[in-house]
Amino acid sequence: MKLQIFDMSVVLIWSLVAILAVIAWRQGEGKLRLGLTRGLQMFGINGPRVMVALLAAGFLSYLLPKALVAQWLGAEAGWQAILIGCLVGPFFPGGPLVIFPVLVALLKAGAGLPAVFAFLTSASVWGLHRILMFEIPMMGPRFAAIRLISSCLLPPLVGLMTVIILQFTGTFP
Amino acid sequence: MRSARPAKSSLLSQILGGPFWIFLGVAVLTGAVTWYLKGPETVEHAVLGDLHLLLFLIPRMLGGMILAGLVQVVLPPEVVARWVGAESGVRGLVIATAVGALTPGGPMTTFPIVVAFYMSGADRGALVAYLTAWSLLGFQRFLVWELPLLGPDIALLRLLVVFWMPVLAGAIARRLPLDPRPPTDRGQGA
Numbered sequence: 001m002k003l004q005i006f007d008m009s010v011v012l013i014w015s016l017v018a019i020l021a022v023i024a025w026r027q028g029e030g031k032l033r034l035g036l037t038r039g040l041q042m043f044g045i046n047g048p049r050v051m052v053a054l055l056a057a058g059f060l061s062y063l064l065p066k067a068l069v070a071q072w073l074g075a076e077a078g079w080q081a082i083l084i085g086c087l088v089g090p091f092f093p094g095g096p097l098v099i100f101p102v103l104v105a106l107l108k109a110g111a112g113l114p115a116v117f118a119f120l121t122s123a124s125v126w127g128l129h130r131i132l133m134f135e136i137p138m139m140g141p142r143f144a145a146i147r148l149i150s151s152c153l154l155p156p157l158v159g160l161m162t163v164i165i166l167q168f169t170g171t172f173p
Numbered sequence: 174m175r176s177a178r179p180a181k182s183s184l185l186s187q188i189l190g191g192p193f194w195i196f197l198g199v200a201v202l203t204g205a206v207t208w209y210l211k212g213p214e215t216v217e218h219a220v221l222g223d224l225h226l227l228l229f230l231i232p233r234m235l236g237g238m239i240l241a242g243l244v245q246v247v248l249p250p251e252v253v254a255r256w257v258g259a260e261s262g263v264r265g266l267v268i269a270t271a272v273g274a275l276t277p278g279g280p281m282t283t284f285p286i287v288v289a290f291y292m293s294g295a296d297r298g299a300l301v302a303y304l305t306a307w308s309l310l311g312f313q314r315f316l317v318w319e320l321p322l323l324g325p326d327i328a329l330l331r332l333l334v335v336f337w338m339p340v341l342a343g344a345i346a347r348r349l350p351l352d353p354r355p356p357t358d359r360g361q362g363a
Contacts, residue, residue, distance in 0.1 A: 004229075005228050005229050005232070006232070009233065009277070009278050009279075009282075010232050010233060010236065012277070012278070013232075013233060013236035013237060013240065013278065013282055014232075014236050016236075016240055017236055017239050017240050017243065020240060020243035020244065020247055021243060023243075023247050024243050024246055024247050027246075027247065031246045031247065032243075032246075034242075034246050035239075035242045035243035035244075035245065035246040035247065036239060036242060036243070037242070038241075038242035038245055038246070039238045039239030039240070039241060039242025039243065039285075040238070040239065040242070041242075042238040042241060042242060042285060042288065043234065043235050043238040043239070044188055045187050045188050046234075046238070046285075047234065048188055048189070048193055049192050049193050049196055050230070050234065051227065052193065052196040052197045052199075052200050053196045053199075053200070054223050054226060054227065054230070055200035055204065055220070055223055056196060056199040056200040056202075056203050056204075058219045058220070058222055058223040058226070059200065059203035059204050059206070059207045059216075059219055060203055061219075062207050062211060062215055062218075062219050063203065063206060063207060063210065063211075095279060096314050096317070096318045100318045100319075100322050103322070103323070104322055104323075107323075113327065113330070117331055117334060117335075120331070121309060121335065124308040124309045125305055125308055125309060125342075127308070130280045130308075133280070134280040134281070134284040135280075135284065136192075137192060137196065138284045138285070138287075138288055139284070139287065139288065139291070140192075142351060142352070143291075143297065143300075145351065146297055146301065146346050146349055146351050147300075147301045147304060147305075147342075147346065149345070149346075149349060149351075150301050150305075150342040150343070150345040150346035150349065151301070151305055151338075151342040151345075154305070154309075154335075154338050154341075154342065157338070158334050158335055158338070161334045162330070162331075162334055165330065165333070165334065
């Protein structure tokens with residue numbers, strides 16, 4: 001996977017920064033200076049944490065047999081597949097660039113929609129990379145725990161609801 | 174400002190505080206295991222990949238953090254509290270969900286914004302709803318990835334299944350008897 005270092009998203013972020021900077025400047029009272037200082041401080045504090053977390057997440061991704069897992073999910077059916085989808089999702093690094101090719105491959109390999117949706121949900125809300133690299137370093141372990149507990153039912157619920165809707169409409173066998 | 178610390182409890186000690194060492198420890202440990210199981214070439218490959226990822230992250234993260242700093246000073250805390258504070262009810266969760274679904278971009282800009290709203294008085298339910306919506310319902314992802322790759326039938330079916338879930342997660346988060354510590358050491362030093 002080759003990442004484009006400068007693209008539209010960088011332009012978008014810095015344009016927003018520019019707009020907010022103008023607003024802060026027009027509000028006066030040294031707000032622009034205060035906002036910039038806070039931002040730089042936040043970067044100073046979180047940058048090194050994210051950097052070492054990134055190292056850890058990078059090593060972890062080499063230790064997980066992802067291709068094997070995808071094959072496994074494609075081969076299973078029914079409730080087992082949904083359960084496996086929920087359990088393996090967190091180990092896939094979350095960006096769409098990684099997830100969607102896997103999704104298409106899973107559908108082609110014959111995985112059912114309930115399992116694929118459960119997998120996508122689990123990769124989205126429980127993605128370990130994101131939790132390890134950003135959430136815990138920046139929001140702390142307690143917030144991460146609260147969010148994880150609050151969303152722990154979502155992936156299986158997505159699988160279950162998909163099964164119900166599909167049986168009800170009969171669109172996908 | 175929830176920080177009760179003396180202002181000069183020094184930025185350096187915050188930068189190199191507990192979390193930094195914990196993450197460094199995990200990195201060294203996983204690195205050693207990778208070295209042992211997969212050999213030194215894999216470790217080298219992983220580190221080079223991380224450096225590239227870092228180059229990718231820095232312009233986005235720096236932008237995201239400055240954006241977050243400016244959001245904090247520009248948005249009055251009363252407004253944040255009224256719209257997405259602890260007393261904002263289901264309406265606050267729905268607002269957070271909508272904003273989350275409309276937020277483009279990766280975690281390197283989203284998390285600084287979450288920190289900014291947290292410090293400005295958004296409650297944990299709203300933040301959980303926001304993050305869940307951002308990761309599950311992302312409008313940009315829907316248009317760019319889901320529709321073209323999965324087709325409208327599958328993409329819309331998934332939307333139907335998940336659109337209400339961020340509000341559910343947020344409502345659960347509000348009821349959990351866990352208190353997220355105010356992030357006194359997350360950029361609120363001055």
